[in-house]
Amino acid sequence: MWRLILLLVFIAGCQGTSEEDPERYGTEGKVSIIDWIDLVKFNGLSYESAYKLVVDDPDMVGGVVGEVEFNVDKNVTNPSYQMVSGDATYLDKDTKLYRIKGQPKMLAVESKEEINGFKIYDSSSKSWHFKDLDPTSVEKIGLYHDQQLIREIEGGRDIRDFIELINQGDEAPGYTPSHERKVYTMVFHTNEGVARQYRVYENSNVWYWHPWDTVLLPDSVGEWFTLYE
Incomplete structure (x- = not known):
């Protein structure tokens, strides 16, 4: 009986609120x-x-x-x-x-x-996907784990080699991690005042990311992320 009374009081309270401002709370008093x-x-x-x-x-x-x-x-x-x-x-x-x-x-x-x-x-309509990034505009790449910088890639040759490596991945839309994964972040610095960031994941020595679909990365990618850990 008490549960029924409390429920009726709750519903009445919701309905009362909706009458005060229907634009915010709806017209039927439903949460x-x-x-x-x-x-x-x-x-x-x-x-x-x-x-x-x-x-x-x-x-x-x-x-x-x-x-x-x-x-x-x-x-x-x-x-x-x-x-x-x-x-x-x-x-x-x-x-x-x-x-x-x-x-x-x-x-x-x-x-x-x-x-x-x-x-x-x-508020702009600009696309920030990796496929829209001009590799020649990248001045530096930061590699992070748990927001901690583990490596910076500088110099035209190293930047070019790293970008070429992650572009060598194979699409695997059906891939499902089998264990708890580690999350890393690649930050691509240009001269725009903002930098682009993309997540990279490691699961039982399998490296992958989601530039659009799931892509399995070459094993050698791990050397860039773990060398200084």
């Missing part, structure tokens, strides 16, 4: 779990999380240009909600938004989980 795209709305533009990018150097991050005013995921249950400037789907309220030097269509927020300490949001 929804929504898988939002990771976005920030700022000055009328939508900035989407650019998971393939990191700041080239922390010094490339400029001053604060604004703050998040409203967290959508924690407060909105209406999947049709239209975001307004100041909204962020997952960033907490009062999160500071920074500009990135030389990248007027991007924003950065501090993040301990990202290489160089910042997460990037991008």
Whole structure:
């Protein structure tokens, strides 16, 4: 009996909330779990999380240009909600938004989980896939494990050799790791103020990555990642 009473009180509370703001909470008073795209709305533009990018150097991050005013995921249950400037789907309220030097269509927020300490949001339509990277524009490659730099590849010949090596992989869309994998990161530095990052995985001495489909890499790739560990 008490469970029934508590359930009715909970439903009534949800319905009361929806009457206050149907745009945020829906019109039927139902609690929804929504898988939002990771976005920030700022000055009328939508900035989407650019998971393939990191700041080239922390010094490339400029001053604060604004703050998040409203967290959508924690407060909105209406999947049709239209975001307004100041909204962020997952960033907490009062999160500071920074500009990135030389990248007027991007924003950065501090993040301990990202290489160089910042997460990037991008409002441009530019593709950051590996296939779109010009190898001749790469000035340096950083290899990381658990956000710790384990090796830097510099000099035209070494950079060229490494890129040629990872391009020698074989597509294996049906490959499934058999054990717990280790995760590494390749960071390709150019002169854009931001660097491109791509994950590489090792599973029982099998190296692979996902430039698009799953690609098995030559065994010799491991020498680049483990030499200085």
